[in-house]
Amino acid sequence: MASITKPPVRHPSLPTNSLGFTKRDYEGAMSTLCAGCGHDSVTAALVQALWELELPPHRAAKMSGIGCSSKTTAYFLRQSHGFNGVHGRMPALATGANAANRQLAYIGISGDGDSLSIGLGQLCHAIRRNLNMMYVLENNGVYGLTKGQFSASADVGSKSKRGEPNVQPPIDPVLLALSLGATFVARSFSGDKTQLVPILKAAVRHNGFALIDVISPCVSFNDHETSTKSYRYTRNHYLEVAPVDFVPLRREIAAGQTEDALTSVTMHDGSVVRFRKVANDYDPRNRDAAYAYLRARQTKGEVVTGLLYLDESAPDMHAVAGTVETPLVDLGFEELCPGSAALAELMAEYR
Amino acid sequence: MPDVDGGGRNSVESRVNDFAFKIGTVNGTGSASANSLLMQAIFRMGIPVTGKNVFPSNIQGLPTWYEIRVSREGYMARPADIDLVVALNPATYAKDVAAVRPGGYLLYDSSWPLDDSLVREGITILGIPFGKMCVESFEGDRERTLLRNIVYAGALVALLEIDMDVIGEMLREKFSKKAKLLDANFKAIRLGYDYAKANYDCPLPFRLERMNATSESILIDGNSAAALGAVFAGATVGAWYPITPSTSLMEAFKEYCERFRVDPATKQRKYALIQAEDELAAAGMVIGAGWCGARSFTSTAGPGISLMGEFIGLAYYAEIPGVFFDIQRTGPSTGMPTRTQQGDLLSIAYLSHGDTKHIALFPANPEECFHLAVAAFDLSERFQTPVFVVSDLDIGMNDWMCNKFSWDDGYRPDRGKVLGPAELDRVQKFARYTDVDGDGIAARTLPGAHPRGGYFTRGSGHDKNAAYTEDSAEYLEVVDRLARKLATAATAVPAPEVHNQSDGTAEIGIISVGGCHSAVMEALDRLRAAGHSVDYMRVRAFPFGPSVRAFIDAHERCYVVEQNRDGQLRSLLALETGIARDRMTSILDYGGLPLTADRVVRGVLEGEGHLNIPAYANGGATAATAARQR
Numbered sequence: 012m013a014s015i016t017k018p019p020v021r022h023p024s025l026p027t028n029s030l031g032f033t034k035r036d037y038e039g040a041m042s043t044l045c046a047g048c049g050h051d052s053v054t055a056a057l058v059q060a061l062w063e064l065e066l067p068p069h070r071a072a073k074m075s076g077i078g079c080s081s082k083t084t085a086y087f088l089r090q091s092h093g094f095n096g097v098h099g100r101m102p103a104l105a106t107g108a109n110a111a112n113r114q115l116a117y118i119g120i121s122g123d124g125d126s127l128s129i130g131l132g133q134l135c136h137a138i139r140r141n142l143n144m145m146y147v148l149e150n151n152g153v154y155g156l157t158k159g160q161f162s163a164s165a166d167v168g169s170k171s172k173r174g175e176p177n178v179q180p181p182i183d184p185v186l187l188a189l190s191l192g193a194t195f196v197a198r199s200f201s202g203d204k205t206q207l208v209p210i211l212k213a214a215v216r217h218n219g220f221a222l223i224d225v226i227s228p229c230v231s232f233n234d235h236e237t238s239t240k241s242y243r244y245t246r247n248h249y250l251e252v253a254p255v256d257f258v259p260l261r262r263e264i265a266a267g268q269t270e271d272a273l274t275s276v277t278m279h280d281g282s283v284v285r286f287r288k289v290a291n292d293y294d295p296r297n298r299d300a301a302y303a304y305l306r307a308r309q310t311k312g313e314v315v316t317g318l319l320y321l322d323e324s325a326p327d328m329h330a331v332a333g334t335v336e337t338p339l340v341d342l343g344f345e346e347l348c349p350g351s352a353a354l355a356e357l358m359a360e361y362r
Numbered sequence: 363m364p365d366v367d368g369g370g371r372n373s374v375e376s377r378v379n380d381f382a383f384k385i386g387t388v389n390g391t392g393s394a395s396a397n398s399l400l401m402q403a404i405f406r407m408g409i410p411v412t413g414k415n416v417f418p419s420n421i422q423g424l425p426t427w428y429e430i431r432v433s434r435e436g437y438m439a440r441p442a443d444i445d446l447v448v449a450l451n452p453a454t455y456a457k458d459v460a461a462v463r464p465g466g467y468l469l470y471d472s473s474w475p476l477d478d479s480l481v482r483e484g485i486t487i488l489g490i491p492f493g494k495m496c497v498e499s500f501e502g503d504r505e506r507t508l509l510r511n512i513v514y515a516g517a518l519v520a521l522l523e524i525d526m527d528v529i530g531e532m533l534r535e536k537f538s539k540k541a542k543l544l545d546a547n548f549k550a551i552r553l554g555y556d557y558a559k560a561n562y563d564c565p566l567p568f569r570l571e572r573m574n575a576t577s578e579s580i581l582i583d584g585n586s587a588a589a590l591g592a593v594f595a596g597a598t599v600g601a602w603y604p605i606t607p608s609t610s611l612m613e614a615f616k617e618y619c620e621r622f623r624v625d626p627a628t629k630q631r632k633y634a635l636i637q638a639e640d641e642l643a644a645a646g647m648v649i650g651a652g653w654c655g656a657r658s659f660t661s662t663a664g665p666g667i668s669l670m671g672e673f674i675g676l677a678y679y680a681e682i683p684g685v686f687f688d689i690q691r692t693g694p695s696t697g698m699p700t701r702t703q704q705g706d707l708l709s710i711a712y713l714s715h716g717d718t719k720h721i722a723l724f725p726a727n728p729e730e731c732f733h734l735a736v737a738a739f740d741l742s743e744r745f746q747t748p749v750f751v752v753s754d755l756d757i758g759m760n761d762w763m764c765n766k767f768s769w770d771d772g773y774r775p776d777r778g779k780v781l782g783p784a785e786l787d788r789v790q791k792f793a794r795y796t797d798v799d800g801d802g803i804a805a806r807t808l809p810g811a812h813p814r815g816g817y818f819t820r821g822s823g824h825d826k827n828a829a830y831t832e833d834s835a836e837y838l839e840v841v842d843r844l845a846r847k848l849a850t851a852a853t854a855v856p857a858p859e860v861h862n863q864s865d866g867t868a869e870i871g872i873i874s875v876g877g878c879h880s881a882v883m884e885a886l887d888r889l890r891a892a893g894h895s896v897d898y899m900r901v902r903a904f905p906f907g908p909s910v911r912a913f914i915d916a917h918e919r920c921y922v923v924e925q926n927r928d929g930q931l932r933s934l935l936a937l938e939t940g941i942a943r944d945r946m947t948s949i950l951d952y953g954g955l956p957l958t959a960d961r962v963v964r965g966v967l968e969g970e971g972h973l974n975i976p977a978y979a980n981g982g983a984t985a986a987t988a989a990r991q992r
Contacts, residue, residue: 040829069813072654085818085830092809094653095820096646097672103601103638103646108809110599110634110647111656115810133646136639335630339598340655340808342632344775347596349622351769354594358766361580362406 049201049227060211076101080122080149099130102137112338117144127163145214151229152240159232170237195221196320212257218279252290253317258283379434381568382441385448390422396511397428408573439881442960509550516554523565584757587728589614591735599658601647607755608689611661641666645673648684655808659685675714676821683742690754701954702755707930722750722904726879729764740776756956779805786812794828802847855903868895871917885962911939
């Protein structure tokens with residue numbers, strides 16, 4: 012994320028990753044969001060995570076819908092293809108793109124307005140298909156671009172800037188995803204980069220649909236005293252139960268480090284997600300237990316964070332469909348067209 | 363006036379290979395297989411034949427009809443007159459009796475007596491106790507119900523002189539591995555056949571006689587043909603949501619792909635077919651896949667087109683290919699989902715908000731569905747824009763006799779201007795929306811291809827570099843180029859098919875589109891035989907090329923034949939050519955059934971002042987009159 016336009020000069024002392032890229036190479040256009048917006052912090056965490064992952068920028072595809080959060084795909088990975096589609100319909104675009112080219116890293120950025128109202132159906136079905144993508148839901152409980160209406164994630168009793176309380180129950184994307192069979196479910200906070208970066212890295216490497224609900228306060232319309240999606244409220248009710256370390260494939264896990272880990276999960280590409288021990292009674296591999304735990308804590312007003320559930324064994328959309336490993340866009344026409352002899356044979360059957 | 367109005371047919375005179383019959387049954391009782399057995403047998407006798415399924419939006423219980431027309435001349439349109447009605451559904455007896463042409467025949471199931479009130483003067487009523495014979499000859503309700511269909515087929519074999527050897531051959535093909543079923547079916551055929559032979563003068567005055575007019579033809583529905591076109595064009599991603607009458611297109615695509623696109627060694631699939639959660643998602647998937655470089659498509663009907671409108675606007679503005687098959691049905695709203703219409707012409711031409719215009723292709727029959735499907739993928743990638751293939755229920759779901767499809771193995775897909783790694787290596791800075799050669803088409807890149815190929819795709823205002831803009835000049839530069847691009851497309855789409863009389867003096871020009879074609883071709887023969895000098899142009903694509911306007915200009919009086927209430931093609935022609943709408947007279951038919959040649963002939967004769975006919979039963983107000991009133 013860049014809040015001011017910086018000159019395209021590279022300081023010789025800037026560290027590079029193994030591809031020779033500095034973090035600057037993972038940045039994008041200047042943000043046009045409000046100063047202090049949680050979304051810009053998420054963008055910064057993404058830049059950090061993708062640089063550390065050593066993802067070739069042009070092998071990523073950034074997907075988004077419409078809204079403040081959806082704009083942020085322009086603010087990182089300037090070398091990548093980005094697609095800012097229509098409101099709430101990013102999952103469909105990502106599904107089609109992934110069907111065509113399964114080898115790109117799909118990075119979806121959405122918000123509570125984009126995902127939980129018109130986009131709710133598409134979000135649910137992308138989860139059901141276990142579409143291989145990362146889906147970051149920047150959640151601030153409010154419509155920013157249209158100036159302050161409640162979104163579907165606003166808590167009951169949380170007040171708008173003008174003082175009106177929200178009366179309709181919220182849709183919780185984490186509980187929703189768990190109940191729909193999502194294979195990677197996390198919640199984090201834009202103000203906690205230490206927690207968010209490893210989650211983002213694990214999500215990119217996850218072979219399936221990775222939902223990250225990031226509480227990302229709106230400084231202009233939902234950061235006041237009576238809001239439950241403000242920086243202050245989130246910090247005061249923050250409960251980290253499943254923090255993770257992400258260990259890339261290439262790096263050896265130092266002996267001793269795994270001993271105090273609650274559990275380790277090996278990702279599809281061989282990298283490892285290690286859950287640090289914080290809450291003894293939390294098991295991120297048990298969907299039902301995770302759900303029950305989250306529900307119990309939620310009723311106490313706590314915002315439970317971490318990589319809350321992970322199942323790396325479930326087949327993704329392509330595995331279920333039995334598609335070839337080669338991306339469909341890379342198949343030659345000769346492999347696709349049956350040709351005149353096959354057609355002649357077929358014609359005989361229509362007589 | 364010669365007997366132009368009656369199609370040259372005489373009901374009492376003996377007729378060979380020129381008649382129509384229809385069978386009325388109850389939906390869900392298995393009559394479809396008997397009906398296709400009859401139609402296919404006639405086809406295999408070398409006689410041109412066509413079948414129209416008039417079916418309900420229902421799984422079981424509502425009335426359904428199947429109309430078979432035999433035409434030695436090869437006319438494929440729905441017949442205006444039915445010579446024989448096979449009435450097997452007591453719920454529709456009254457309608458069925460009324461449907462028989464004067465001098466024609468009614469065949470009913472005489473297991474139960476026909477109510478006296480249904481007896482009609484001037485037709486011959488034949489009774490065969492199909493139900494009773496089945497009860498006596500077969501065991502179990504299911505078998506009795508199913509085989510009753512084969513028994514009536516047997517009766518028709520006798521009454522119409524269908525070749526029994528052909529029937530036998532077909533039954534053996536169908537039940538080659540089910541000896542018990544084969545025996546039962548043979549027995550059922552014989553039951554009907556023998557009863558008819560023993561009790562009635564067979565054949566009826568209209569009958570069949572072997573010909574050799576179908577050896578280079580096939581019987582196929584348009585949806586299968588379009589799906590096959592998609593397979594041959596190299597489409598790899600299909601996304602859809604089930605909706606009548608488009609569903610069978612995607613099902614056929616899957617079937618062909620399972621045959622042609624599965625790696626024999628690994629059993630892995632070289633295609634992706636996604637049943638989406640709705641049409642909105644289906645459109646998004648098509649666009650996402652097209653953006654990534656796959657040939658992608660969907661198939662839907664009017665309600666789906668409405669839902670896809672927003673995404674179509676995005677694809678138009680962000681310039682992303684995708685093929686959209688619209689198998690039109692009767693609207694508005696849910697309308698009559700199992701009846702045909704051409705009601706989406708206007709909405710498709712300019713679908714979505716803002717200034718948008720789309721390429722649309724209009725196949726007239728399954729053969730053209732196959733070839734225009736391939737053309738649609740080429741046009742869509744070449745012009746980087748959605749392309750619609752506008753078919754309808756009649757073309758899509760009915761079996762049509764048409765030429766065997768041919769394929770040129772030299773065909774290679776037109777992928778349009780796509781910069782690959784080699785070109786991008788040479789590019790200093792890629793500018794996505796820059797037209798370098800004046801055709802309005804800018805080169806694109808595919809995600810993942812090259813570090814220098816990246817750009818930001820958006821539906822929001824953008825400049826020629828794909829950057830966000832709210833600047834008027836930058837916005838105009840892009841949208842004006844889009845207009846130029848569509849103008850180029852008008853010269854690249856399939857030209858209209860013109861059937862002019864050789865002398866070039868015709869004052870009357872008929873214009874039509876899509877599924878009207880077979881009825882218009884038949885009407886042309888009848889009008890010309892009656893001494894009228896008539897030219898004909900079938901529009902095959904939108905935007906219209908220059909020859910469309912030229913045809914209208916060249917004719918003093920134009921008749922626009924189409925299947926919707928408001929004369930949508932006529933409006934489009936007026937809008938796009940600038941020719942006054944009143945210069946063209948509408949001949950409309952929009953009651954949901956396929957067009958007949960009679961409708962066209964009457965429309966033209968009435969417009970020419972040769973006829974004065976009261977309101978037409980199948981199309982609301984007489985079209986020419988209605989057109990004048992508007």
